[in-house]
Amino acid sequence: MLELRNNRTIHDEIEEALRKRFQDFVRECYEEIGRSLKRIQKSIGSRADRFIVIADGLEKIDAMNESQRESIENSLEALFVAYGDFLRLPSCHVIYTFPVWLRFRTAQLGSVFAREPLTLPMVKIHDREGHDFAAGLDKMYKLVACRLEKPEQIFGQDPVAAVRPILTATGGYPRDVLRILRNLLQNEEQFPVTSARIERAIKNVRQTYHDIILRTDAALLDEIARTHRIPTADRDRLRQFGQLFARYLILAYRNGDEWFDLHPMVRGAPALMDQFGDAAP
Template sequence: MKTEDLAFLRSFFRVVTDQPIEFKASDTNRYVPLYDTPELAPHDPVKLLARPIQFALGQSVQLFSGFRGSGKSTELHRLRKYLSEQGDYKVVLCDIEDYINLSQSVDIIDFLLAVAGAFGDALQKEGFLPDDSSKEGYWERFTYFLKRTDLKVPEMSTVGIKVALKSDPSFRETLQKRMAGHLGALVEDVRTYVTGCVKKVKERHGPDTEVVLLLDSMEHIRGTSTNATAVQDSVVNLFTSHSDKLHFDHLHVVYTIPPYLKVLYPNLGTLYSPGGVQVLPALKVRDSERNIFQPGLDLLERLISARGDWQRLLGPERETLDRLSLLSGGHLRDFLRLFSEIIRRADRLPVPETTVDAAIAQVRTEFLPIADADAKWLHLIATTHGVALPDIKLLHDLARYLDTHLALYYRNGNEWYDVHPLVRDVVKAQAEEATRRQTQSH
């Protein structure tokens, strides 16, 4: 292969590696404004999230859900950019995964500590607070809270509390037990701290300044094979039973949540007025009747064109590109993943069809194998376009389908679900065969 072809493949491979667009100078050419099209403009998540912040009087709270790889983090970065450009907003974007372990159950105590700590850290990092305020982040304040309430916890430094909250399960368990009777006091202390920070921001930047906290990655929470149900129950409890504790005076907050929470708790948005719940769907490339949705294919063509010369890789015609777009189901991460697999297999340009087929087969195998019970349920999702949840006890299985993209969420007027196109035929054949065997056994 020519040196210039290898250089092209190396460059293309790097830009299809999945990562959020943060709207820095280096990101300028990578972002494609998906919601500038007439078909998608009514569903622009930034507009829908920004309006309650702009219209509410002084404070608001919203929930934002998106599946891994759907572009949710990119949209949060875009929301921060959009609001910051308005002039009256100071926006901080925090990753909750830096503060709590998302493979374990989350308690309201852990979560409040993480929110307050992340908020203070981010304000200081962005330079939104006066210099002298850096002398007391929430981690320092919490040590004083423990002394005031005469709570005994293992001695550790301020940095130790922050680290232990994420990495030391025994510390979290001890903290939860000893704080159980002091939750009201902790809520008051966190709110006092948050309000004090907002006040200092307004004193420095003007009384009309609005402060916004965007809390990302909470939708990443998931348990292991042994604790998945307990972890999911803890998330439900956090955002439903403790919803009143997640509102803060004079602060606009957007929390990300796992997609299954909306399924499990109908009308969840009423607990988070005035913003409610927004769910970021996969990009529609077919409608619910499986008819091709050309605007979706055109957007994916623009998206990959912003990263590299796909015609040099695949050939001048769009047939292969559209095939990849349809097989991705409009899931952005899987779309880029198909390209990365093609690039790693390329030994000449444009690549032959056998290389494309091998890449598709590789990505498909990463979804497999599928258990017969899962295949039956997934086939029901594919045929009904609903979640078809047979029993609330099986929620962790539905969460697994959504997390792994076996099931995808769409919206065109009404919301609907489908099985990932890469495995839809496999699921159908397996479900039918499993049903046939079951019938014969009886």
């Protein structure tokens, strides 16, 4: 380590060796992908004229503890921005999932990949003032109905009304809707389920959100609830916003312009009540 720090020749030799190994690794990857495409074409014939590769799971990379966060985030930014050209694969269209906070850390993703990064919005079930949006609620119910052959067997004679509390509690986040639905199907023994059982299932998921909200999050969550905008006061707040957004404590909606709101299950969290009391968002 002492030689590496003080001997510039050794330092340059190590950098050159790493650079060459990296270039060899990239070349080997491209060659293997090329061989894979040829095998596919040979197997299914002329129909294999366009290829899409989906690199999934990269959005889950995160620091194990806060002391590692800066290093991990710098590495991921380098991967997607500084080395973005190497992520383009020959003869393929590639879809990469990415940590959503990266969108709020760098503006270069769109230029590197010749396509703006896409973050999927929630289904709009309410407007910025909190009024119900009927078209969104209808779409979310259709999502539930597609998962159940006969919704009335699970939710009774008026399944639309029975499911409504689940839809409003989840803020148009489809994964939470299906999560609560799965919990009901797995844990209940008698159907149709009662409204009390539905509320209990909602409460159990709400508690998981309350448990991860810190008092240090309270001021920013309150700001988002009031402004519905990305914070621009300083980089630290923007970084904190990205982390809360990645944990779905803040949800994104689009109706023309993009806007943000708290996940409904965040409201009333103990950390917010401790900070703001009855005025908590």
